[in-house]
Amino acid sequence: MRVRTYCGRTMSDQDIPLILGVDGGATKTIAILADARTGTALAQGRSRGSNFHAHAPHAALSELDVAIAQAFAHAGMERRPVVAACMGIAGVSRVEDELMVRHWVSERKITQQLLIANDGWLVISAGTPNGVGVGLICGTGSIAVGRDDLGRTGRAGGWGYLIGDEGSGYDIAVMALRAASHSADGRGPYTAILPALLKHWQLSQPADLITYLYGAADPRTQMSDVGPIVVALANAGDGVSQTIVLRAAEELAKMVRAVGDTLQIPSPLPLAVAGSMIVQSAILQQRLVDCLTDHAHVVQLTVVPDPTVGAVRLAHRIAQGETQLTSEWT
Template sequence: MDELVLGVDGGGSKTRALVADASGKVLGSGAAESSNYQSVGFGPATDALRLAIDRALQAAGVASARPFAAACFGLAGVDRPGEGELFEQWIAAQGLARLAVVVNDAELVLAGGTPAGSGIALICGTGSIAYGRAPDGRTARAGGWGHLLGDEGSGYDIGVQALRLAARTADGRADAADLLHAVLAGWQLDHPSQLIGYCYRPEMTRAEIAGLARQVIALAEQGDVHARLILERAADELGRVVAAVMRQLT
């Protein structure tokens, strides 16, 4: 069997794995739930990684490629010294690859979008982060603080803003009836009183809240002023994140 390589993009909402041959031709892909260990924990994160990899191998028609010749894991939540070591140890214990690299998922975006290797990558998914590299090799980042400290402009942030405005509307403190209806419809709820129980149930995830961004975007495209304001605020915040990286690199 020819040697294969593995690429994994592990985000806050989903994990995707690609199996390719040495020329870079993609042979199979697989997906699973979030592998951001800061959100779901290390065990569930590695379970998602394993599932996505196994599905990619199955799609490629390969029973097993372990060890891969090389593997790159771009993982959300892994962006500070020492945070990737747990995953490096797990990869080694699994015998997944002879050569493995673990980086933040923003580095994948930068590598894919800037062939020269320099520029700024912005991720706006469940969370938000910007990562940049100057032509001289210097790197910088901004954002990526998680939902309690930051993630401004992210899908989760948009979802939370929509929920808060929906709650105020249900109280009569705001007038965003269309947004309230969109939120309820997105979660298949019949009445605003159901929002509390639904939002605070133990199995609620940040990815599910981030999914409300779809309703906000759809409503904004229809011209709803409240939805547009939420998205404009998110865009402003993302612009500030990118600008912060630019200042660090200039």
């Protein structure tokens, strides 16, 4: 057992009160173990996706367990209950889903103080002043959520890839594949997307896209490669790619405007963005700001590389008695 020194006092690992922040998305899950008194991160665990829409609930819960166990292992600590936990799990939108997560947390003896937050709340917590503003997630999927200074909340998007997810990495991939097929047929302009995808997937001709994608158990895995390729081509000057990025930005801007206008959050609007698609794309960020500015929405943009930081902040507030489990962030 290791010992640590805090304020001149020697403590063993087992004496340190802990909190847990978890961000569960479609492709990855991150768990951060932190000191309950200071909110200081101690270790991180990672696993595959735990989105309840993208994965079966039992599989999603299994990935949550792997990430949490890994965080304790990386901290060099034996697994034990934490003072408080905040879990932002994409797809946990129904009462029965939340009850399932709560039952699992209780059964696994993770904590007695659990806040299950929409993954968008983590972004707001991590990237806006005092938790007021709009949080936009643009990764595999897309959603915008907001919170005003009275604690009122709103949301737009988050309907999943079959109904919505406009402006997301998946949406960009669909637009790109459609543009590539039109280019191959002569129904649309030439675009560098087609040869770039053939090279990336090591395919010899456009028709191979059909067997490659439709033959996959879940083509969304392959399609997650497409968004970054489109952004790179847009930066290199490919006109079709630039149009796709602009269309994605316009759809994301609609979500942000819908939430901001509903809550009447004053200008400049604090806007925190997260998700691999937008975090790693300066051109998409800029087009988003441009689209909002064109509609008289001035924003203060903050990029949030790791929303799990927001989960840790909320868990710390719970541990300190600053956040009520039922009246805020739910």
